[in-house]
Amino acid sequence: MQRILVTGANGFVGQILCKTLQDAGRHVIALVGSHSPAPQHANQSLHCDIRDAKAVERAIADVAPTHVVHLAAITHVPTSFKEPLLTWQTNVMGSVNLLQAVQHQAPNAFVLFVSSSEVYGTSFKQGIPLAENTLCQPMNPYAASKLAAEAAFNEHFRQGMPGVIVRPFNHIGVGQSAEFVTASFARQIALIEAGKQAPELKVGNLDASRDFLDVQDVCSAYIQLLKLSESNASYPHCYNICSGQPRKIQEVLDILLTMSPQTITVVRDPERMRPSDIPTATGDTQAIRNTIGWQPQIELRHTLENLLEHWRTQVAIAE
Template sequence: MQRILITGANGFVGQILCNLLQETGHHVIALVGAKFPLHPHADQSIPCDIRDADALENAVLQAAPTHVVHLAAVTHVPTSFKDPFQTWQTNVIGSVNLLQALRNKAPEAFVLFVSSSEVYGDTFKQGIALDENSPCRPLNPYAASKLAAEAAFNEYFRQGQPGVIVRPFNHIGAQQSPDFVTASFARQIALIESGQQPPVLKVGNLVAERDFLDVQDVCRAYVSLLKLADHPENYPRCLNICSGEPRKIRTMLDTLLSLSSQQIEIVEDSERMRPSDIPSAFGDNSAIRQVSGWKPETDLRKTLATLLDYWRAQVKITQ
C-alpha cells in the first residue's frame, strides 16, 4: 500500500482520482482548501494553501507520502486572463513550494505533475497530432504558467527528485464546472428541460476540434503512471494523455442534443469565444501507450450521457 498525497483533491479530477486510488487499496491523503476540511474519498485530509510555503512543508511532513499527484492549480483560461497574478502565484510559486517541501521532507517521493496540453498553444496550428517533442508556444497565461511550472519540475528532476510530467488533453465528465464547454452545454440543456431557461442554448466556437477524454480514463492514466516509481531509469519525463482523435465541439453538442427530447435553438455568444482559439488541437499518445499500456476505453457518448444526467440531477436539487 502506497501513501499518496493529492493536491487539489477537492477539484473535479481530484475527487475522482482519490476515489479510484482508495478503491485500489492505497492510503490517500487529500490536500484540501480551508473551506473543505474533510474529503469523502480520502483516508486523511490536510487543509493547506499551496501558496503558503511553510504550511505546505508541514503538510508534506505530516503526510509522509511515497507518491504525490500535483493537481492544484488555476485551470480556467478566461480566469487566467482576468487574474494573471493569482494564476502565476498558484501554478508556478505553488509548484515550487511543493517541490521544495518534497526536497526537504520527502525527497524519495515520486511526484506526478499534471501540466496541460495547452502548453503547445500556437503549435497546434500545424493541424497534426503533436507529440511530447513538439515546440511549446503558449497562447494564454494559464498555459504559460504551466510551462513555467514544468521548467521548475524538470530542474528538480535533474537534481534527483523522482517524477514525471503529464500533459492531459481535454477531459470531461460529471462534476466538471460549467465554465468548461461540454459541462456548459449539459447544464443549459438540463435547465431548458426543467423550464428554468428558455429553449435557447448559448455557444462559442463550434467548429474547433479538440481531443476529448473521459475523466475516468485520465485518472486511470495517472494511476498507471504512478507505477513508474518502481522503474526509475526507464521512463520519459513528459507524457501526453490523449486519444489522438480530434472531435468537433459541434459533434459533442449534437450528441448531447440527441439525448434530449427538447427542441433547442443554438445561438452564438461572442463572450464565449476565446481570443486565442485554435482550429484543431489533438495529440499523439504513442509514448504513454509504450510506457504503461494505457489507452482510452470509455465511449464518449456514454460520457456525455453521464454528464447530462449529472446536470439534470443538479438542476432538480436547485428547483
C-alpha cells in the same frame, strides 16, 4: 502501503482521483486550501495554502508520502488573464514550494505533476498531433505558468527526483464546472427540459476540434503512471494524456441534442463567441502507449450520457 498525497483534492479531477485511489486500496492524503471543506474520499486531510512554503513543508513532513500527485492550480484561462499574479503565485511558486518540501521531507517520493496541453499553444496551428518534444508556445497566462512549473519539475528530475509530468488534453465528465463547454451544453439542455430555460441553447464557437477524454480515463492514466515508481528501467519524464482523435465541438453538441426529446434551437451567443486561433488541438499518444500501454477506454457518447443525466438530477434537486 502506498501513501499518496493529492494536492487540489477538492477539484474536479482531484475528487475523482481520490475516490479511485481509495477504491483501489491506497492510503489517500488529500491536501486542500486553507478554507476548503475536507474531501469526502481521503484517509487523511490537510488544509494548507500551496503558496505558503513553510506550511507546505510542515504538511509534507507530517504525512511522509510515498507518492505525490500535484493538481492544485488556477486552471480557468479567463481567470488567469484577470488575475495573473494569483495564477503565477499558485501555479509556479506553489509548485516550487511543493518540490522543495518533498526534496527536504520525502526525498524518495514519486511525484506526478499535472501540467496541460495548453502549453503547446501556437504549435497546434501545425494541425497535426503534437508529440512531447514539440516546441511549447503558450498563448495565455495559465499555459505560461504551467510551462514554467514544468521547468521546475524537470530541474528536480535532473537532480534525481523520481517522477513525471503529464499534459492532459480536454477531459470532461460529471462534476466539471458549467464554465466548460460540454457541461454548459448539458446543463442548458437539462434546464430546457425542466422548463427553466427557453428552448434555445446558447453556444459560442462550434467550429474548433478538441481531443476530448473522460475524466475517469485520465485518472486511470495517472494511477498507471504512478506505478513507474516500482520500475528499475528508465522512462520518459513527460507524457501527453489524449486520444489522438479530435472531435468538433459541433459534433459533441449534436450528440447531446440527440439525447433529448425536446426540440431545441441552437443560438450563437456573442458573449460566448471566442474565435480560436487553434482550429484543431490533438496530441501524439506514442510515448504513454509505449511506456505503460495506456489508451482511453470510455466512448465519448457514454461520457455525454452520464453528463446529461447528472445535470438533469442537479436541475431537479434545485427545484
